[in-house]
Amino acid sequence: MAELPTRARDIRSAIMEQVRNKGSAPTRAELRDRFQLSDEELAADLRALEGAICVACQDEEHADSPVFQDEPLSTPQPPLGELVYARPFATFANHYRVTVDGQQSWFAECAVEACAISGQFPGSDVVVDSVCRQTGQPVRLVGRDGVLLDYSPKTLRVHLGYPMREMPRRVVGWCDFNSFFASEEAAEQWHREHPTIKGVTRSPEQMSRLITELLGKGRLDYDYQPDFPLLVIARNLRRFGLVGVRRGRLPRPDTFWLPTLAMVRDWRRRGLGYYFRFHLR
Helix, strand or coil, X not given: CCCCCHHHHHHHHHHHHHHHHHCCCCCHHHHHHHHCCCHHHXXXXXXXXXXXXCEEECCCCCCCCCEECCEECCCCCCCCCCEEEXXXXXXXXXXXXXXXXCEEEEEECCHHHHCCHHHHCCCCCEEEEEECCCCCCEEEEEEECCEEEEEXXXXXXXXXXXXXXXXXXXXXXXXXXXXXXXXXXXXXXXHHHCCCCCCEEECHHHHHHHHHHHHCCCCCCCCCCCEEEHHHHHHCCCCCCCECCCECCECCECHHHCCCHHHHHHHHHCCCCCCCEEECC
16 A cells, blocks of 8 residues: 655645635646646646545546536536546536535535535535436435435435446546436336446445545545545445345345456556555454
């Protein structure tokens, strides 16, 4: 496990400060000028931050796209190479509108992150307004300090399109199919119409806990890196939505969430770096 370089941490801190305060992200040119870096130096730091699941830079597939998750955008997605996600935020206006204490200036990167994005605004009431991907039905979530307090409709499901092992090759595209569905029936109908997407659905509560208590824990800290307490995970598989088929009464990890040797090799080949922390407790 590697530690993020100090300069990369400084860059992340500057990005997140601007996103939280203004709802906008700095451009690469602005970051380069602020930190007096060459293109190559900035690219290396941003790649490290991508490897730590802190940011994502726009790829060729999505650059300047007029849509996101099939929804038309008021302005296109960012151009190639610019920040597209400052996780858990999107850097462009989309259909995950985030309102904090009555002010709407932010957008979540996907349905999964929307369930816990209130953790980015300690002590504030945070509302996320979105839509069902299949029916277009309005979706609303209310949270505080990363805890999901309420949501509608009550049958709401969170869909994840790609297993975790696809993350290295889909640094940007992994969120393409992380969407809300008004019900399990709506998700099943969408799956029948899109048979090549082998996704799963989870409850909003499970995704809120997964981010707040595990994957995104500590994001407000300067020295944040993804942290995985293995015994905590093992004891809370169902709580975090990580349960697969059960044998007898014992839950077991869903292979949808498990890394593979091919994923590790792909991670290294793409130069993402190993910035995940693992420990027993």
